[in-house]
Amino acid sequence: MTQTYRTDDLARWGSGQGFNLTAAQVDINFWDLVQRMIAQEARPDPSAGIDYFEIVGINMYVHMTDATVLGPYELPVATFQDRGEWQPETIYSKMDTFSVNGGLYVVIFDHTSELTFDPGANDGAGHDYYQLMIQTPGSALPSGGAVGMALLKATETDYSTMWGKPDALNVWFESSEDSALTSSNVAEALEELEAMAASFSGDAVDVVYDPTTSGLTATNVQAAIDELATAGAGGAVGRQTIWIPAAAMIPRTTNGPALNTVEMTTNKNMVRTLDFDATTAEYAQFDIAMPKSWDEGDLYFKVFWSHAATTTNFGVTWQMDMVEMGASFLDAAFVGPQTITDTGGTTNALLTSDESPAMSLGPDEGNPVAFRISRKPADAGDTLVIDARLHGVQVFYTTDAATDD
DSSP states (O other), rough: OOOOOHHHHHTTTTTTSOOOOHHHHHHHHHHHHHHHHHHHSSSSTOOOEEEEEEEETTEEEOOOSSOOEEEEEEEOOOOOOOEEEEOSSSSEEETEEEEEETTEEESOOOOESSSSSTTTOOOOSSSSSSEEEEEEEOOOOOOOOOTTTEEEEEESTTTOEEEEEGGGGGGGGGOOOOOOOOBBHHHHHHHHHHHHHHTTOOOOGGSSSSOOOOOOOBBBHHHHHHHHHHHHHTTOOOOEEEEEHHHHHEEOSSSOOEEEEEEEEOHHHHHHHEEEEESSSOOEEEEEEEEEBOOOOOOOOEEEEEEOOOOOOOEEEEEHHHHHHTTTTOOOOEEEEEEEEEEOOOOTTOHHHHHHHOOOOOOOOEEEEEEEEETTSSSSOOOOSSOOEEEEEEEEEBBBSSOOO
16 A cells, blocks of 8 residues: 655654744755664664684784674783893893793892892882793703713702712612622722622632733733732832923034023023024934833823913924934934924913824833924924923823832
8 A cells, every 4th residue: 555645744744843844844854864874774783792802913803792803903012131141230120031040030020139149039018029930940050060070969959969070989880790799889899899809719810800901911810909909009000201301301412402591570480491493493302211110102292381472473383203222223213203283372371282192112111212302393383483492391101010120
């Protein structure tokens, strides 16, 4: 069914004024009505609410119940400033991080650190300075320690460690299947072995002993024990050292170094040296009658030297060779030369070279050996442009007997 209206009906509709509206007023009413309807249609469903929040990285999204998603909204991010190891009497600010005693801490209150670290430090008004983030005590090592030391447990407390050399009581010992020893550490094993040796009755002479590289010459256990007892009573088997000062050396007549005496400036210490030239190879000699206990093996040497003031290039190359002396060998050629290069730099400082490579000779025990030391200016490592002052040398050798009897 179609509903029709007359003009006068439209004129009265919506009036509420008690009189008919003009055409313009009717138009305005219709325009206002249409705009209100459009605005109503554009409004979101008032029934939609927040369903859940979603965080992706530093962005936040708001999921509504009508499946719409609001966002992303960028979240603020805390920025840490790493300060390395904790330092005393240092200004720290919030969000600073530092490490101490194997732990990683963050500063939560501005302050100036004390002389020593206290993880519970505060300002006395309830404001703690630090908050522990990560604790890794197992990876914290104590400072210091010398070459050859090991990390040891210092107390019964976990992670209480120190540098030191293990006591024989703490070194584990596991005997072999055919061993009669029952000890579980080295100290007790040695005591057990000592007791067994003391009660051993003569049959040790029938037990074969291979000295290998020990320095002993015995070929059975009984003789080895006797040999060790002799060494322990005053003899020495092993590596030995001989010191030869420069004053005990003879400069060679042809191209020999100058014998020099130097007085130090402050305390007037007197030093006797052989001064080797920077451009010409010069030589000096000394003799050693090698002891009968020498194993006739390789020899080694170290050089002690110094130099006066200079500005650049401090390398010096030293060489030593030797010859066995005898009735028919006084003019024999030197053999087994070895060189060692050392670097100075400090004026009037006693410098010590590394140990040389092995020198091989192999003379009979007890024969005198002539040693010749020289500087090698032609060597590429010899760069010192002034005299190198030789103070002396150490000669190293190995013995295989306790005495020279």
